[in-house]
Amino acid sequence: MKLERDAFEEHFRNYRKYLRTEIHRFCDSASVYRQISERTQDHLDELNLAPAFFSTVEDTLFTTIVLWADKLFDERGERGLFNFLTFIEYNRDWMTTAELQRRRGYPDDHWMLQGRIPITAKSIEEDRAKIRSLEALKSIRIRRDKFHGHFDKDYFFDRSRLQNEAPLHWKDLNEAAQVMGTMLNDYSVDFDGEMFSWTTMNIDDLRHLLRAAKRGRHRNAD
Structure with a gap:
């Protein structure tokens, strides 16, 4: 739906804020999930001092990863990246370089205004194609539909089918996070120049915790 300028700007800021939150939820979950997996190699x-805790956290994080990727990439979702792209498509008149200059009060020779590529229906469709081309998309949907969102009777009794038919690798999660974050940042920069980092804060907390546990275990052994 085409909005007036003020309504568009308010809706964009709200949409950006909440998409940023949900993309971070995916990125943070994937990052911590990987941390736990990798710590099995050195800690x-x-x-194993708290196996039930870490097993439960790991399983919960993986479910979050699958469900949030599915929601963010759902073409029919009422909110998510596809819906966001449609919102931009209808309101791209408010996403021009001139509008960026007005919002930020940039002088005509400001570097942020130089060589900007205009947003077009074609460029938006190319962004949709980037999502559709993700190799992991099929696996995410199968896992969501057959297990994490609903219990399919066949997959419920044969868990190995998920791994065989819907594999997910670290590179798949990295690529999904890259597409999410880059897409929101691209439109955010076009709107008002703001860009976000997707690095998980305090990601080394688990390593520090396990190192402390290791030192304590050795002291107790002595």
Whole structure:
């Protein structure tokens, strides 16, 4: 739906704020999930001090990863990246370089205004194609439909089918996060020049915790 300028700007800021939150939820979940997995290589004994806790956290994080990727990439979703792109498509008159200059009060020779590529229906469709081309998309949908969102009777009793038919690798999660974050940042910069980092804060907390547990375990052994 085409909005008036003020209504568009308010809706864009709100949409950006909440998309940023949900993209971070995906990125942070994937990052911590990987941390737990990798710590089995160098801190397995410490993880085994609380195996039920770490197993539950790991399973919960993976479910979050699948569900949030599915929601953010759902073409029919009422909110998510496809819906966001449609919102931009209808209101791209308010996403021009001139509008960026007005919002930020940039002088005519400001570097942010130089060589900007206009947003067009074609460029928006190319962004849709980037999402559709993700190799992991099929696996995410299968896992969501057959297990994490609903219990399919066949997959419920044969969990190995998910791994065989819907594999997910670290590179898949990285690529999904890259598409999410880059897409929101691209339109955010076109709107008012703002860009976000998707790095998980305090990601080394788990390593520090397990190192402390290892030192404590060794002291107790002595």
